[in-house]
Amino acid sequence: MVGLSIGEKHFVQGGIAQDLRSDGRKRLTYRPISVETGNIPQANGSARVKMGATDVIASVKAELGKPSPFQPDKGKVSIYVDCSPTAAPMFEGRGGDELSAELSAALQRCLLGGKSGAGGGIDLSSLSIVEGKVCWDLYIDGLVVSSDGNLLDALGAAIKAALSNTGIPKVNVAASASFDGQPEVDVSDEEFLQFDTFGVPVVVTLTKVGRHYIVDATSEEESQMSSAISVSINRQGRICGLTKRGGAGLDPSIILDMISVAKHVSEQLMNKLDSEIFAAEACEEES
Amino acid sequence: MEYVSPEGLRLDGRRPLEMRQIKAEIGAVSKADGSAVFEMGNTKVIAAVYGPREVQNRSQQLSDQALVRCEYSMANFSTGDRMRKPKGDRRSTEISLVIRQTMEACILTHLMPRSQIDIFVQVLQADGGTRSACINAATLALADAGIPMRDLVTSCSAGYLNSTPLLDLNYVEDSAGGPDVTVGILPKLDKVTLLQMDAKLPLDTFENVMQLAIEGCKAVANYIREVLLENTKQLECRRGV
Numbered sequence: 001m002v003g004l005s006i007g008e009k010h011f012v013q014g015g016i017a018q019d020l021r022s023d024g025r026k027r028l029t030y031r032p033i034s035v036e037t038g039n040i041p042q043a044n045g046s047a048r049v050k051m052g053a054t055d056v057i058a059s060v061k062a063e064l065g066k067p068s069p070f071q072p073d074k075g076k077v078s079i080y081v082d083c084s085p086t087a088a089p090m091f092e093g094r095g096g097d098e099l100s101a102e103l104s105a106a107l108q109r110c111l112l113g114g115k116s117g118a119g120g121g122i123d124l125s126s127l128s129i130v131e132g133k134v135c136w137d138l139y140i141d142g143l144v145v146s147s148d149g150n151l152l153d154a155l156g157a158a159i160k161a162a163l164s165n166t167g168i169p170k171v172n173v174a175a176s177a178s179f180d181g182q183p184e185v186d187v188s189d190e191e192f193l194q195f196d197t198f199g200v201p202v203v204v205t206l207t208k209v210g211r212h213y214i215v216d217a218t219s220e221e222e223s224q225m226s227s228a229i230s231v232s233i234n235r236q237g238r239i240c241g242l243t244k245r246g247g248a249g250l251d252p253s254i255i256l257d258m259i260s261v262a263k264h265v266s267e268q269l270m271n272k273l274d275s276e277i278f279a280a281e282a283c284e285e286e287s
Numbered sequence: 288m289e290y291v292s293p294e295g296l297r298l299d300g301r302r303p304l305e306m307r308q309i310k311a312e313i314g315a316v317s318k319a320d321g322s323a324v325f326e327m328g329n330t331k332v333i334a335a336v337y338g339p340r341e342v343q344n345r346s347q348q349l350s351d352q353a354l355v356r357c358e359y360s361m362a363n364f365s366t367g368d369r370m371r372k373p374k375g376d377r378r379s380t381e382i383s384l385v386i387r388q389t390m391e392a393c394i395l396t397h398l399m400p401r402s403q404i405d406i407f408v409q410v411l412q413a414d415g416g417t418r419s420a421c422i423n424a425a426t427l428a429l430a431d432a433g434i435p436m437r438d439l440v441t442s443c444s445a446g447y448l449n450s451t452p453l454l455d456l457n458y459v460e461d462s463a464g465g466p467d468v469t470v471g472i473l474p475k476l477d478k479v480t481l482l483q484m485d486a487k488l489p490l491d492t493f494e495n496v497m498q499l500a501i502e503g504c505k506a507v508a509n510y511i512r513e514v515l516l517e518n519t520k521q522l523e524c525r526r527g528v
């Protein structure tokens with residue numbers, strides 16, 4: 001936990017009120033973001049995102065599985081987040097489980113849409129191979145290596161970058177179905193299909209401190225928050241998911257105001273991320 | 288299966304006495320007091336050190352020396368097949384214990400009574416030799432945190448397959464079922480602090496294999512010393528001395 005003295009608390013709060021935060025940023029400015037892709041060779045896709053001192057890794061693994069009987073024409077995606085004790089000693093043992101569960105649930109809500117999978121950023125029908133028989137299961141694993149606030153946005157960005165780095169092997173289905181109805185599939189290890197990440201949203205968290213709200217809060221600022229709203233917004237500017245965290249109540253009109261600000265910020269973040277991901281991919285191809 | 292070809296090359300193209308490429312970097316986790324990344328071929332681990340600080344659990348406090356704690360964890364994506372339950376299994380508990388005992392032996396704990404030092408190691412990629420890589424990473428992280436130590440501890444493994452001693456086994460060689468000797472040494476004091484072996488070996492062969500592992504440790508120690516020296520130079524440069 002962050003231990004701040006009364007003076008430090010006033011300093012953080014006062015800075016936010018005057019639109020000049022302790023690290024010199026304005027209220028709606030992100031820390032510098034750096035993206036590295038393809039750093040976990042065993043995975044189908046991976047990325048490491050650093051926002052200031054926050055450092056997260058996301059990896060995507062694709063496995064062949066059976067689609068659920070309710071949605072025979074769709075694949076499955078699951079998101080798990082793990083908080084490594086390297087990030088903070090309080091995550092030791094089972095200490096990080098609560099935060100991990102909270103982050104996983106929030107990311108699932110923000111990126112995967114509802115139970116039907118409709119409205120989510122990932123197109124589940126592209127993961128289907130043979131309807132009702134075989135599909136791809138995507139396992140998205142996030143790992144928090146170093147934590148300095150704003151984990152949700154960083155994880156969202158890392159997952160987006162990892163997905164655009166993901167190559168899913170091309171599958172050839174044998175024409176004759178075998179006896180037990182399970183089709184024979186042949187997974188190619190040379191040809192890969194690039195995953196379409198055009199619709200994957202970005203997550204923007206607005207943290208309310210005092211009467212103002214800020215983006216990309218550090219852990220010192222997060223310790224002073226009353227509540228926070230995480231909004232996931234796609235390229236068209238539509239809201240894909242929303243999570244409110246923190247104890248204090250919020251006025252509905254303020255929530256609407258925060259959402260419109262988040263939408264504005266998300267455009268900048270989306271462009272920034274796109275160029276970073278593009279640069280990272282180019283860098284990876286070169287090496 | 289043939290692990291050493293007639294030309295004397297191993298599966299990944301190394302010679303029997305050749306180590307994988309090692310790479311280390313200090314300061315990977317900015318919030319920690321000391322941290323390091325250590326890579327041995329495809330094995331990659333991060334270590335972070337917190338402390339010396341106040342003891343969290345009063346009942347564990349030692350009045351004459353520091354309490355050293357260690358936790359080893361593997362990321363879900365670190366192995367070839369995705370792991371389901373990475374935390375708290377027997378293997379990681381055992382490795383945590385091994386790392387703790389090895390590091391405790393070289394930290395000057397009596398200088399910091401009533402305090403606690405936490406070492407956390409996180410495996411990002413596992414390709415054999417995670418135990419050794421973790422110890423090497425922990426040494427670097429402890430040095431980065433400025434914790435007084437008797438010497439650097441370094442570790443390396445060696446094995447014996449196709450009647451050839453092999454240095455620094457990778458995952459495929461490790462799972463071949465042959466003997467795997469993991470050694471940790473204090474290179475300057477020339478003392479062995481960690482020695483583990485599974486499977487059986489004739490005594491004279493064991494001597495050769497262990498000697499090979501010790502040579503590996505010394506090579507790692509030289510590299511670690513270079514990295515630390517380079518890091519100190521940079522720090523000095525930043526201070527403008």
